[in-house]
Amino acid sequence: MSSRRKFLQTSSLIGIAMSIKPQSIFSIPSTILGHGDFTYRVDEKWGMLDPSKFPVNNCHEMVMDRKKRMILLTDEPKNNVIIYDQSGKYLDSWTLNLPAAHGLTLVDEGDAEYLWIVDNGGRVLKTTLGGQIVTEIASPQQEGIYSEGMRYVPTETAVAPNGDLYIADGYGSQYFLHYDSAGNFTRKFGGDGHEDQQFKTAHGITVDQRRGKEPTLICTSRGHNSFKRFTLDGKYIETIFLPGAFVCRPVIDGDELYAGVCWSRLKYLEQMDNSGFVTILNAENKVVSNPGGTAPTYIDGELQLMVQNTPVFKHCHDVCIDQDKNIYVCQWNAGKSYPIKLIRV
Secondary structure, eight states, X not given: OOHHHHHHOOHHHHHHHHTSOHHHHTOOOOSEEEETTEEEEEETTTTOXXXXXXXXXXXXXXXXXXXXXXEEEESOTTOSEEEEOTTSOEEEEEOOOOTTEEEEEEEXXXXXXXXXXXXXXXXXXXEETTSOEEEEEOOTTTTTSSOTTOOOOOOEEEEOTTSOEEEEOTTTTOEEEEEOTTSOEEEEEEOBXXXXXXXXXXXXXEEEOGXXXXXXXXXXXGGGTEEEEEOTTSOEEEEEEOTTEEEOOOEEETTEEEEEEEEEOSSTTOOXXXXXXXXXXXXXXXXXXXXTBOOOOEETTEEOOOOBOSTTOSOEEEEEEOTTOOEEEEESSSTTOOOEEEEEO
16 A cells, blocks of 8 residues: 555544543653653753743754764754753853754764754754854755745755765755755755655655665655655655654664654644654664654554653654663744753663
8 A cells, every 4th residue: 555545544543543532632741751662751850041041942953962962953043052961951052143943963074073054044054063154055046956936945954974965845845955065966856745755844854874774865744744765866765654643853863763743633634732742663663652642553564543642742843862862852832941851761
């Protein structure tokens, strides 16, 4: 059965949804979240700062550098970047005065580490860890890559092992733009639609090299509740369907793939506000745990509907995994709150 047919086959999902009691979605948070070998204790006080000095609007994404510092990206122009130690202590902050900073990717180039920062206003910047701009990628309209009238609202980047750059136009024309390591445009793939190779909210992207396999791209199609795998030259391979989960960018750590779920749903394409959770997939891309969500269930090999179960989170936008497998959860539209740490137990 094609991924599109799976997505459109909703009758069984709605049946399962009807069996989920509404009060379970708004129950009192438990101290332990998750399932199987991936369970966590919630530390909601982690990283809390004085909002008059270090305000945040949306805590969009986070990465960990070589020194194991946690680098947070916000769309608050007063401090686009806040740097913590792993205890949640403030270390540093800086800004590029970006009003819609959204995507954050760390790349280790051997001599130093760098950040790729994406602003929804159309800017894609490479910076040092201290905030100095190294380079900027011109918009596809300026370069003639997009025709007149095509929208460009980038959301994320990924860097391949050879240094090639991929930009997700997740809020714009739904393409992924491929540049070589020198910054020259190579190709675009995807686009808006419901075919296997197309996207609805092409929100995130990462390079998958788990277990030494040939590198491939894992791309988010949030509106399809899916990740889609492509070759590095933009050829479609497969869809990983995650029914009920409006996933953000994929984050790989070890053998697992983690993602924040911004919304979950009980009905076809109906996003429920304040219904986020975290989802974790194993090396075979089977969901093994949903911290804050319902337990993953497979029937005849098909993953069943997943929704929020414990209201710890509002809208999970990104996760970062540290060396101890703790999860740091960044949120969008969550009352200007700081990240939440999940301590692995």
